[in-house]
Amino acid sequence: xxxxxxxxxxxxxxxxxxxxxxxxxxxxxxxxxxxxxxxxxxxxxxxxxxxxxxxxxxxxxxxxxxxxxxxxxxxxxxxxxxxxxxxxxxxxxxxxxxxxxxxxxxxxxxxxxxxxxxxxxxxxxxxxxxxxxxxxxxxxxxxxxxxxxxxxxxxxxxxxxxxxxxxxxxxxxxxxxxxxxxxxxxxxxxxxxxxxxxxxxxxxxxxxxxxxxxxxxxxxxxxxxxxxxxxxxxxxxxxxxxxxxxxxxxxxxxxxxxxxxxxxxxxxxxxxxxxxxxxxxxxxxxxxxxxxxxxxxxxxxxxxxxxxxxxxxxxxxxxxxxxxxxxxxxxxxxxxxxxxxx
Numbered sequence: 053x054x055x056x057x058x059x060x061x062x063x064x065x066x067x068x069x070x071x072x073x074x075x076x077x078x079x080x081x082x083x084x085x086x087x088x089x090x091x092x093x094x095x096x097x098x099x100x101x102x103x104x105x106x107x108x109x110x111x112x113x114x115x116x117x118x119x120x121x122x123x124x125x126x127x128x129x130x131x132x133x134x135x136x137x138x139x140x141x142x143x144x145x146x147x148x149x150x151x152x153x154x155x156x157x158x159x160x161x162x163x164x165x166x167x168x169x170x171x172x173x174x175x176x177x178x179x180x181x182x183x184x185x186x187x188x189x190x191x192x193x194x195x196x197x198x199x200x201x202x203x204x205x206x207x208x209x210x211x212x213x214x215x216x217x218x219x220x221x222x223x224x225x226x227x228x229x230x231x232x233x234x235x236x237x238x239x240x241x242x243x244x245x246x247x248x249x250x251x252x253x254x255x256x257x258x259x260x261x262x263x264x265x266x267x268x269x270x271x272x273x274x275x276x277x278x279x280x281x282x283x284x285x286x287x288x289x290x291x292x293x294x295x296x297x298x299x300x301x302x303x304x305x306x307x308x309x310x311x312x313x314x315x316x317x318x319x320x321x322x323x324x325x326x327x328x329x330x331x332x333x334x335x336x337x338x339x340x341x342x343x344x345x346x347x348x349x350x351x352x353x354x355x356x357x358x359x360x361x362x363x364x365x366x367x368x369x370x371x372x373x374x375x376x377x378x379x380x381x382x383x384x385x386x387x388x389x390x391x392x393x394x
Contacts, residue, residue, distance in 0.1 A: 061134030261316020282327025288315035
């Protein structure tokens, strides 16, 4: 790689300047032949414009036009050659540890059996994961009745941090109640399928375990057999609490009784076991985040691979292009100015 400052990406384009040589040769020959044409046998050169209505270009005019068009051609060739300077070193993308977080934002996540509520506690856990993470690329999908991709797998975790305060149960469709994690798992599988095969792919399900889909363990087991590990992080307490309604009060069942939601530790642990992952219950210590990040960091790549960088140059091809356009604009405006009344 070129390590200097100013240089051209494709300098071979300057071979195009050689095309000016045959043009100059043709121009010289055509001028000589015009001076020896048949009309010159019957009239002096200074009378020919009055007889033909046209005049031959003077030598200075002919070569002046050639030089002006040569300048335009040289600017075009320079742009194609790609002038560049001022490089920035960026880290290369390598297959490694990838964690896609599935966050439950259903109404039951508004229960206040943990402070400030389950969803607020879940947002804090995600923030801890991002803060302590050093080697994994992260992504985020929120789900209730349907999944929504907040961020695909990325190294720009600041994007996820910026989105966290806006995540609430109001994003879910009020006409569709419940948590349907199956669709979120299917969406996560599609996002992780585009990653290199030698990368470590993991899913972290953050939920209160209030899930009612009967085939979840089988779906999670199928993902695990395809190389995608599933971990779970429970939010809530065994005592649980009443589920708040959007308009105030509490959500009620068909009998009119307030719905109580408690932490489904058994189901979440079962899903993690089927996904060859780990299960943790969120607390106010860092042990849960540390355990999840250790479980995610199972890539087979050497650690130094993530330090490889490449140099990205600031391309300046637009400078000769702008000059070319300005010169062409001046040439098109010149005849208009000559025709304008004085």
